[in-house]
Amino acid sequence: MGKLFAVVVTVIALVSAAIFALHTWWLPPDISTHGSRIDRQLNETMIVVGILFVAAQLALAFFVWRFGVGSAATARPVKTFPGGPTPMVVLATVLVGIEILVLTFVGSKVWAGVYQTPPAPGALQIEVQAEQFAFYFRYAGSDGKFGGMHPDLMSDANENFFGLDPANDTTARDDIVVASLVIPVDQPILLQLHAKDVNHAFYVPELRIQQDFVPGMVIPLHFTATTPGKYELVCTQLCGLGHYNMRAFVEVKTRADFDQWLKEKAAAQ
Amino acid sequence: MIVRFTALIAVVATATIAAPRHQPAAGMISGKVTYTGTLPKVRTIDMSKEPNCVTQHPTPVTTQDAVTGPGNSVRYVVVYISAGDQGAPAATDTVHYDQKGCLYIPHVAAMQVHQPLEIFNDDPHSHNIHPLARVNAEWNKSQPKGAPPIRTSWDQPEFIPVKCNVHPWMHGYFVVLATPHSAVTDSTGEFSLTGLPPGKYTVTAWHERFGTQSQEVTIGGSETKTANFVLTARPY
């Protein structure tokens, strides 16, 4: 029975670890300037954790194999672990402690690099409105100014997702509102996240970025995309029945394509 | 689809049986609804969130809250008898409301209280139907692909906005009326109310953005009276 246990645990540990190691399922390619640091942090954690995982499971398997008895009859004297609990305490504290120090030290720099730095001065500012169950994006238009948002004017029925007041507010008249996030490549982007109704989240796996929308708060989020293409933005915070289908496309365009797109949209206003 | 077809047959059959109504004289009111003023900007609906629906529309779809036609005609105006109704038999045919290509078809559905209403999902994905009722009981249900049609009816007269939260641009109206005499204007802004016994009627036209207008019409016998409406449009 002990040998069977050992074999099963060993097989489970090795197969599980191998699938991780072979990247059978893995992160999509990174398209952001900051993502490589997150990936490196994740890879390093994976290696350390992987070693600990395999070592712990194999130690368990080996001891069970070695010290199991078929029936209660065997009268082999028991042995205490050499040195008692002290080596265990030292091992755990030192190994895990060092890991914690390293991970915290490196990891908090990565985190700070994404969330605790101000956006680049020339960042393109885009407002994001999250609602049940779609994202809408607003560009300032030709005047470079965003019109004010008025909750009492917000209406899906009138396609007024941001609650703009073009009748009285001239800065709102040229605001461009679209359902896809279109951004130029290699340009710092600053999003201002608004939520209209409940909590939502902004998650683009390829961009290695995620942030909750919280009603009543405007949360800034900045990043730079490096590869043109079409990606999916999904909601990761439970927001109601349509949560699974709350998405938008992120289109990263070359500078020229983006300018052309913006011009067309502005003309349509 | 089979269920729907059967339902259609049933409706037709019911209508046929009910047709030879014992009515000595029945008049008709018809007319056209137009607008004056500045229309709100027609916006293209951005359906990019749901690629299924984008591909269903070869040309981009525009907003349906102010659809106009040739000669300043206005579509989706509900014209109905708001006073003078003489207790006509209740409408029993089923009103169909479809969700197709991430639009409500028709955009505005008029029906009588207690008239059967059937809601279908013809799209290959889920919708939720959320009638924002205030007087009637509000409800909000998803209809995934493959789910049976939703059969329901309304108890009180009310103009009920309908929305789909999964596709926020989807917007329509259930106009629930006390009278069986109602019509929704077509793409040329025209309507006709039929089967009206002689009497004095108040005819009301309602549009979701351009408001309400009424006029009195008297039907003497088997005649057709004209009632035209001119609504005022505002840009915002």
Add this chain to the structure above:
Amino acid sequence: MSTAVLPPSTRVPAAPVVASGGGPRPSVAQTGVWIGIATISMSFAALTSALVVRQSSAPDWQHITLPPLLYLNTLLLVASSGTLEWSRRRQAPAGLLATLALGLLFVAGQILAWRRLGAQGVFLATGPSSAFFYLFTALHALHVLGGLGGLVYVQRRAAALNAAALYWHFMAVLWLYLLVLLTWLNR
């Protein structure tokens, strides 16, 4: 019965046995009340921190005028603590009855205070300040009612008197804390 020989490391030394008579042993009921006090304190601490967060989350904190009746109620509750202590020390059953009566008066007074506020148009949902006021006073009143139940129970089982008294004094202390908090917030 023979005992097996064990590795020395596994033996646990016998506990030092506390000699009986080394002072009054706290009763189990009192332990229970102390744990209850810890729990109730934690709940009110959580609500206090909720209040602090809520106060800073939006500039909509409006000040309400606390009904002066509250101060009279405070006197009643503190007095009831006094009568209970008198009853406990002197073994005077009348003190217990007085405590019960004062406690009931306190609850009645709190209800009256709510009505006074209501007459001013200040209700639970009027604003964050009034919401916390009603919430704190209602939760405290519920706990006081529980304490009154305990005092009634003591009429039947005198052994629980010390525990009930502990709880009752805590109710007074808790109320003083809440009063200071509410007064300070609406100063």
Add this chain to the structure above:
Amino acid sequence: MTHGVATSHAPPRPQSFLRRNVFSVDHKVIGRQYLDLALVAVVTGMVLSWVMRFHLGWPETPVPGLGKLAPTGAAGGVITPEYYLALMTMHGTIMVFFVLTTAPFAGFGNFFLPIQVGAEDMAFPRINMTSFWVTLLALLVLLSAFFVGDGPPLSGWTAYAPLSAVGKDAGPGQGVGQTLWAVSIAMFCVAQLLGSLNFIATTLDLRTKGMSLARLPFATWAWFITSVIGLVAFAVLMPACILLILDRVAGTSFFIPAGLVISDRLQPHAGGSPLLWQHLFWFFGHPEVYIAILPGFGIVSQILPVFARKPLLGPRVFITCLIAIAFLSYTVWGHHMFLSGMNPLSATLFSVPTLVITIPAAIVTLLWIGTIYGARLRFTAASLFALGFVSVFVSGGLSGFFLAQPSTDIYLHGTYFVVAHFHFVMGVAAMFGIFAGTYFWFPKMFGRMMNETLGKWHFWLTFIGVYCVFMPMHYLGLAGNVRRYSAFTDDYLQPLIPLHRFITIAALFTGAAQLIFLFNLIRSRFRGPKAPDNPWEATTLEWSTSSPPPHDNFGGRPPVVSHGPNEYGGTGGGPRDYVMQADPQ
């Protein structure tokens, strides 16, 4: 330190059937009632998860018969998105509260804590009974939410405001159902506070003569520390639920900010803070994880030495680690909120204690592995599940490293990686603790042995099954698969659907294996061979009394304790290789 006050605590054995078996104040009956409640809850929760998994594998296939059970949520058997979310919410709530808290803590704790300390009953038997009946009522209130008009709640077991607070405009399930959820949880908090109060008072005051704190069995230590955690955690969740209920029904704005527009309707609220709910909830929620798992620590630490025939390595270290975990558990709640919009600096601050808490957890794991070293390990269903516990706890604990770091959490937050992590570490590991405890204590509770062969089959199928179910969820998470989705419509998720189907099949298979356990449990209760008093040759006090124990546990003669719980592995001098706690000096 106080001893020997237990004499007056067990009320006389009542005569009527109802008083003896239903409205009993006997902690053993209450413990069994808790376990029966947990059994009903776990079967419900598991069936819900089957339906969910089936839907995730084959979203458009009607579930046979479901159309009849839920004509609104699953018309024609096709599960609507809102019904999926409701199943998920109910699964999470039932499992976390009514299974993982009631079974290992309230259930086994009630039955065995008084016996293990040598008491005749709990300190407050009537409060104990109240605690159970309030728990049952809470469960009934929760389940009733399945049958209310606008549907069962769907805000998840975390019930984030404002979704959970604004009411019907936010969609189906946000009407009466969500209110019932909040009421149920508030009631559950009251019940667990009463229960924790009893556990603490009993451990402190009702220990028998000679039962010093150092001689407390490990399971009792774990229950004691768990009750201390529970006392603080539930004392915070209960007011939070009251605030939520007030927001829902009384129009207050604790969690609802101004200017919300839901379904085109401007909400009549102002000034509330959605993050306040998250803080209050997770201040409870993270300690709750330890409420679920620490009893498992205790059970395993008690069972491993019994079947290893040697003392637990480092008993004092073990208890120190438990206390350290209890303290640290209150400092880590913010790691659920790295991306919630709170100050990014605090993410770093919360990350450190989160990582530090792995040190005591790692030490405990190594102590278990070290205990096996040099053992004479006997294999029974109980010991297999205890060993399996170690394995799944390692698997679940280690994935926490990714989520404890804000930098990697940016990517993995809200994905199936999180689902895999908490199912392993708090779901499966805690369940393995419950299974181990059941196989171990069943003879004592019912006086009959369980079938070992069935028990071992149950172990093997479950052990392999849970790895097949939950290990692949890590891979899904790495591929960016978002959790709480009722269907996978996004393009980048399409390649993952075969893996979802594999998980679904594995889950149905693992679930089916639990039928073996159910069968064994029910059959052994009536047909199992008579159990001796100490079938496993264990040391703690419950094995010194008869199986099942008499009404007052020790037949009117409270035991005198002269030994610790850990005295295994003797070599000579007698027929036994262990010393029972009640053995004479």
